[in-house]
Each structure stands twice: as structure tokens, then as C-alpha cells.
Amino acid sequence: MKNIENSTEPSAIADTQPRHEMHNRWPRAESVQDFIDNLAAVQSRIDAACLRAGRSTSDVRLLPVSKTMDEKHIRLSGEVHGQAFGGLLRPERFTHHPEQYEPIQLKSRERISDAFKTIEVKLGKNFAVGKSLTVVDPYLLVFFNWGKGLNFNMEGNYPHYSAFSQSIADHPSVVKAMHR
Structure with missing residues (x-):
């Protein structure tokens, strides 16, 4: 050195x-x-x-760090968004061998389901973190909508997450942001 x-x-x-x-x-x-x-x-x-x-x-890898967001929420972003949805929607990012795409996608669906199960049981009463809307809430709404679009049976398997997502979608700040 x-x-x-x-x-x-x-x-x-x-x-x-x-x-x-x-x-x-x-x-x-x-x-x-x-x-x-x-x-x-x-x-x-x-x-x-x-x-x-x-x-x-x-x-060398650059890892996210935050003084205001705990590790589980940072990990949610990287693991669920980057790895799980990434593997499902773009398996070519993980291998140069097309014959490996399907196993990657299957494993990604498992990881997404596991994340949705965790979200289902860990969600707060009104908001994901604390007592007011934070960036985590609309981020979870994005995951929810992706899950619906990818046929994860969100309403049937994750009723609490479904109700949460509807309330976030109806939140005035989210409505305003979506109509810009």
C-alpha cells in the first residue's frame, strides 16, 4: 500500500x-x-x-448511506428494485447466456414475492416510515403497480399493501405530482 x-x-x-x-x-x-x-x-x-x-x-463498489433512512429501507431500494425487478425485467443484465434468463426470472419472481410479503407485514398504519408521507411511500406504490402489471395478484395476496397503495395514490401530494 x-x-x-x-x-x-x-x-x-x-x-x-x-x-x-x-x-x-x-x-x-x-x-x-x-x-x-x-x-x-x-x-x-x-x-x-x-x-x-x-x-x-x-x-470497488459504491454503496448508499443515509443518516436519515435506516438500512432496511436502503436495502429495499437496491435489492428489490435493482436486483429482483432487474432480474425479472432485464435478465440480460445478469448473464450473457440466454439459456439462463428463465432461471434468473424465476428466482427474481421469488425475491419479489418475498419482498411483497415483508412489505405486507411491516407497513405502518398510514405511512411506511413515521407519521407523514416520505419518499418511501410513493416508491412502495411504484413497486405495487409493477407487481400488478406483472400479475402478482396484489389485491389477493397483499390486502394491507393494496389498501396502503390506494391511500398513497389518493394522497394530495401524490395526486398533484402525478398530474404535472
């Missing part, structure tokens, strides 16, 4: 050192473009750190 203090790449070092003075002062992403720009800046720092450490960037 390289000694950072003796590195001949001062700009790379400066760009990848922790910036504790920036704690809670990083620009907040207010738009998709802000998110893309912030992610590009983070990836640039990761690339520089990998170069300095002599590691391949393909060996």
Missing part, C-alpha cells in the same frame, strides 16, 4: 482526503442533474483513490 504522505500525486491526494470540514455542507441534490453531478464527483474521488492505492476501480 502506498504511503499517502509520500505520494507524488498531490492533486489526487487532496481530492480524495476526507473533508470533515464539509460535514453536512455538501451540495444537496435538488434535481436529477444535481444527483448526476454529485455522483460523478464522488466517482472521480473513488477513481483517484484507487489509482493512488494501486487498485482496480472494478474492485
